[in-house]
Amino acid sequence: MIRVVLPANLRTLAGVGKEVELQVSGPVSQRALLDALEAEYPMLCGTIRDQTTKRRRPLLRFFACEEDHSDDSPDAPLPEDVATGREPYLIVGAIAGG
Amino acid sequence: MSKVRLLVGTHKGGFVMTSDERRKEWKVEGPHFAGWDVYHINGSPADPDRLYAAQSRGWFGQVMQRSDDGGRTWQPAGNDFKYEGDVSTHKWYDNTDHPYEFMRAWHLEPSLTDPDTVYAGVEDAALFRSTDGAKTWQELPGIRTQESAPSWAPGAGGLCLHTIILDPQNKDRIFTAISSAGAFRSDDAGKTWKPINKGLHSQYIPDPDAEVGHCVHHMAMHPSRPNVLFMQKHWDVMRTDDAGETWHEISGDLPSDFGFVIDVHSHEPDTIYVIPIKSDSDHFVPDGKLRVYRSKSGGNEWEALTKGLPQKDCYVNVLRDAMAVDSLESCGVYFGTSGGEVYVSADAGDSWNAIVTNLPQVLSVQVQTLP
Numbered sequence: 001m002i003r004v005v006l007p008a009n010l011r012t013l014a015g016v017g018k019e020v021e022l023q024v025s026g027p028v029s030q031r032a033l034l035d036a037l038e039a040e041y042p043m044l045c046g047t048i049r050d051q052t053t054k055r056r057r058p059l060l061r062f063f064a065c066e067e068d069h070s071d072d073s074p075d076a077p078l079p080e081d082v083a084t085g086r087e088p089y090l091i092v093g094a095i096a097g098g
Numbered sequence: 099m100s101k102v103r104l105l106v107g108t109h110k111g112g113f114v115m116t117s118d119e120r121r122k123e124w125k126v127e128g129p130h131f132a133g134w135d136v137y138h139i140n141g142s143p144a145d146p147d148r149l150y151a152a153q154s155r156g157w158f159g160q161v162m163q164r165s166d167d168g169g170r171t172w173q174p175a176g177n178d179f180k181y182e183g184d185v186s187t188h189k190w191y192d193n194t195d196h197p198y199e200f201m202r203a204w205h206l207e208p209s210l211t212d213p214d215t216v217y218a219g220v221e222d223a224a225l226f227r228s229t230d231g232a233k234t235w236q237e238l239p240g241i242r243t244q245e246s247a248p249s250w251a252p253g254a255g256g257l258c259l260h261t262i263i264l265d266p267q268n269k270d271r272i273f274t275a276i277s278s279a280g281a282f283r284s285d286d287a288g289k290t291w292k293p294i295n296k297g298l299h300s301q302y303i304p305d306p307d308a309e310v311g312h313c314v315h316h317m318a319m320h321p322s323r324p325n326v327l328f329m330q331k332h333w334d335v336m337r338t339d340d341a342g343e344t345w346h347e348i349s350g351d352l353p354s355d356f357g358f359v360i361d362v363h364s365h366e367p368d369t370i371y372v373i374p375i376k377s378d379s380d381h382f383v384p385d386g387k388l389r390v391y392r393s394k395s396g397g398n399e400w401e402a403l404t405k406g407l408p409q410k411d412c413y414v415n416v417l418r419d420a421m422a423v424d425s426l427e428s429c430g431v432y433f434g435t436s437g438g439e440v441y442v443s444a445d446a447g448d449s450w451n452a453i454v455t456n457l458p459q460v461l462s463v464q465v466q467t468l469p
Binding site: 007008009010012013042043045046047048050051052057059060093094 | 132133134155156157158159160161174177178179180200
């Protein structure tokens, strides 16, 4: 199972706790993970990536294993520790600053 | 005994407030969608328990919500707003052509007859409609592809379609308004549109009498007289008696004719309300006094309504969708401020009370009159 940590506003929207678990079939990439997340929680469609372009929303970042994967190719394999569920995939809202 | 239900959108969530016809004691529920901008909540005239809410946030985009029980519970609805056909362009701040991008929904206008049909005015300026209770949305592209549309440029608030008025006596007629573009009318249920800005005069654009480019802030209509519209423009309060073919100014003796809100008494079609704001550079009420102005003559002669409103050290704004009237026998008038107060007058504006204070910045106020 893949573990995904959502930002607080999206946990409330989806009615879930801090972390959700997903079954991803095939190679585990950002695209596959987000496809599975949106299939399980359709209310999240459009909130993490744009509905039309499927690009990451600019103020969200994707972290895993202490690395920033925000700008990786959506089809690049995620780290083995994420794919095996040892480490969570973090979807993080950028801090507001100020 | 009749009831009223107030639907309040704020910068950090939505609130539902209810009272009886005395409108003295209020039950406040919320925040719904805490932490999100709730630009608008509106209820279906055909089924008052059917509510629609537009929540958005810079981080997460647009989410639509629907309630079937008057706002006690909510379910996320469809939020896929795709422009029809080739994506056209509008002018950007540097005068280059900029492709339309969906940002958020500003205003929701449910059908007068069908609870499952609701219109959404969005940024970048376009009109969408759902006929399945907000599950799916389809653009009515006629306004975005209107001849003048490539020349529209966003104002500071964005290129938003923020006003939608459905003519209760002509199902094919719709009025809309777009910031920095102007007012538009369709006579074929939204297929085609024409600008209706003749008589508007705006000194902040190169041609003050141009066909488009006027910053309309809000419009209002009394349902018994759909050819008469009132408009609060960036500067100037305006009126048309011929469904927008020509406009004339009715600012009269207002202390400032800049403002955002405008509304019409529910039983007196010539009684109208505005809240003057000092200027476009200051965006707060003049002289530190929160005053609603009422005209009982359809404009030009205005009286300040101050009883119960702060008359010193007040520097709030009242945004375009943040005023509403109920249809109880004694017309109730409501508005919300940038300081988080929501005020009610149960006597058509003669006196005011705060329902709540210290909410987040109020973005919109709607009211439902319930049996």
